[in-house]
Amino acid sequence: MKILVAVKRVVDYAVKVRVRPDRTAVDTASVKMSMNPFCEIAVEEALRLREAGAASEVVAATVGPAQAADTLRTALAMGANRAFHVLHDPDPARPLLPLAVAKILRALALQENPGLIILGKQAIDDDCNQTGQMLAALLNWPQGTFASKVVIDKDKQKATVEREVDGGTETICLDLPAVITTDLRLNQPRYATLPNIMKAKSKVIKKVTPADLDVDIRSDMEVVQVNEPPKRKAGVILSSVDELLDKMSEAALLIFPKAVMQLGQCLFLKVHPP
Structure with a gap:
């Protein structure tokens, strides 16, 4: 079985985000970028399933500018076999929406025919939490969101997913192929070792465009202005x-x-x- 993992390049979680002076977008110039933390969990889970014998290959995919190749190299250094880079230089006024990303991933899924697609439940830059659900709907595949535990039965072609809900946890059984989105408690991502970082340089990253996949990514939303949230007022100490x-x-x-x-x-x- 092949596993397709989607990863995203975002501003590092430790960086304090600033808005551009013209208020058109968040300032990403000379800012440290890294893989979305939930995507790291998704890559780690795919690698663990491969190591357990439930999968034979892990394919990473991302959508973004040329610099997003660094994010794919990180996934390859962690242990992914190969990668897809869908080249897209975003316009701050017309950002790439989750539905467009879901359409791109659907096209890759139809091309690669994976038995399982794993995504982070959300990205820390927009917190949309929509791509996985939209992808499952477009593919008409079952989905297990907010997964905190995943068990694959290779013989029965089923996945048992323990997912986090408001009232606690819920266990569901999915027929494969399926879409799973990862939550924080699923695993602890591994660090890429220096030998694996060197090996990742020789692994294949196939570059394509949305046009190559016959996907229309035109955005229906226009960003008019971006503002920082108002500063919180100082607290007051009360005597009683x-x-x-x-x-x-x-x-x-x-x-x-x-x-x-x-x-x-x-x-x-x-x-x-x-």
Whole structure:
């Protein structure tokens, strides 16, 4: 079985993001870039499944500018067999949307015919959490999102996925081929060793364009302006619980004046019935 893993190049999680002076986009010039942390987990899980004998090959794929090849080299250094680089130089005013990425991955999946596709549940730059679900819908494959444990039954061609939900965990069984998105607790990604980094330089990265895949990636969304969030006001130290309650009451009146007045009327009616 072949596993296709999607990875994304993002601003490193330790970098403080800044907005460009013209407010058209986030400033990425001279900023450290790295693989999306959830994508690292996806690559690691694919490698573990291959090492367990559930898969024979791991293929990494990314969509992005020429610099995104470094992200693929990281995946290859971790142990992926080969990679696809879909070249696309993004326009800040017309960003590549999750649906367009899902269409590209669908085209690669139809070309490569993998038994499993693994993606990070979301990217830390846009936090969309949409690509995996859209890809499963386009392929008409079953999906297991927010996976915290994955077990593959190669003989029965099934995947058992333990996924995180609001109330705890949920275990589902999927027929392969399927799409799985990874959560933080799935595994701890390995570090690429120096020998593997050197070997990754000789591994194949096939470069294609969206046009080669016959995918239209035109965006229906236009970014008008990007602004940093307002700075938080300094906190206030209060001397007593009564003072805290007074402050909370004042804040509630400012935010929800009508609701607070209605609540007060209800309480008055209960305490002093007519």
